[in-house]
Amino acid sequence: MKNPNNQDQGAPGLDESEQPLLFHLIELRDRLLRMVLVVAVLFVMLVPFSNTLFSMLSGPLLAHMPEDGSMIAIEVASPFLIPFKLTLFLAVFIAIPYVLYQLWSFVAPGLYRHERRLVVPLLVSSTLLFYAGAAFAYFVVFPLVFAFFTAAAPEGVSVMTDISRYLDFVLTLFFAFGAAFEVPVVTVLLVMTGMTTQKALREKRPYVIVGAFVLGMLLTPPDVISQTLLAVPVWLLFELGLYFSGWFVRNRENTPADAVAPDYTPMSEAEMDAELDRMEDEDKPERR
Numbered sequence: 214m215k216n217p218n219n220q221d222q223g224a225p226g227l228d229e230s231e232q233p234l235l236f237h238l239i240e241l242r243d244r245l246l247r248m249v250l251v252v253a254v255l256f257v258m259l260v261p262f263s264n265t266l267f268s269m270l271s272g273p274l275l276a277h278m279p280e281d282g283s284m285i286a287i288e289v290a291s292p293f294l295i296p297f298k299l300t301l302f303l304a305v306f307i308a309i310p311y312v313l314y315q316l317w318s319f320v321a322p323g324l325y326r327h328e329r330r331l332v333v334p335l336l337v338s339s340t341l342l343f344y345a346g347a348a349f350a351y352f353v354v355f356p357l358v359f360a361f362f363t364a365a366a367p368e369g370v371s372v373m374t375d376i377s378r379y380l381d382f383v384l385t386l387f388f389a390f391g392a393a394f395e396v397p398v399v400t401v402l403l404v405m406t407g408m409t410t411q412k413a414l415r416e417k418r419p420y421v422i423v424g425a426f427v428l429g430m431l432l433t434p435p436d437v438i439s440q441t442l443l444a445v446p447v448w449l450l451f452e453l454g455l456y457f458s459g460w461f462v463r464n465r466e467n468t469p470a471d472a473v474a475p476d477y478t479p480m481s482e483a484e485m486d487a488e489l490d491r492m493e494d495e496d497k498p499e500r501r
Contacts, residue, residue, distance in 0.1 A: 244315040251312075291375075347391045354443075393432070401454055
């Protein structure tokens with residue numbers, strides 16, 4: 214426990230204006246340690262199943278490989294390290310809700326009540342959308358992409374994929390689709406913060422569609438199937454975000470002003486000057 218009477222003894226070089234920052238840094242450190250601990254516990258729990266998890270991950274590719282095709286390990290340590298690498302990423306993936314909760318708990322005290330009511334649904338929806346994007350990649354994109362790749366192999370070429378490069382490939386797709394599925398959240402935030410309007414976004418719809426295909430080209434492998442499978446959902450999710458942004462704006466317009474942030478009242482100029490004078494008077498003894 215912290216003893217407020219020992220503040221000057223424990224940190225003689227810190228004045229009172231610097232101590233709150235130190236306390237926030239200590240709290241941030243504690244929350245980061247909790248995140249690491251949860252990820253470590255999940256990793257330890259999943260390690261015994263690392264080979265099984267990799268077999269499940271490689272299922273969409275193996276299902277479309279020819280009878281004489283198989284996966285290979287080019288590097289000596291790959292059969293041991295790659296399943297562990299997958300297990301670590303899966304532990305982080307599962308711990309995302311807890312990580313977001315810790316980050317939310319850290320920043321929530323500095324937010325107004327109406328901001329807290331807004332952040333919670335955004336955090337929940339962004340988490341669910343990220344998981345939905347990863348699930349879409351695994352159940353829809355992988356079978357189509359791997360079927361195309363194996364069928365497009367020239368005659369006489371045996372399809373044998375290195376497990377290390379395969380893991381990097383699927384993790385890239387997981388991240389790309391998980392991030393792309395956050396488009397509705399980004400759209401709502403852009404409108405709610407006043408950076409743009411729903412009407413302006415509607416007018417830019419053709420550019421958004423072109424941008425979706427450019428994004429698919431940059432985030433996915435160089436094949437038309439995966440690019441299209443990313444670009445079309447991004448466009449549809451943009452339309453979904455556009456609809457919900459209008460709903461949020463209408464809700465905010467219909468909300469009475471005193472119900473938005475009843476716990477906050479802006480200071481007048483006189484109150485602000487008095488507060489600044491008080492802070493200056495408190496600093497004078499410290500400077501002496």
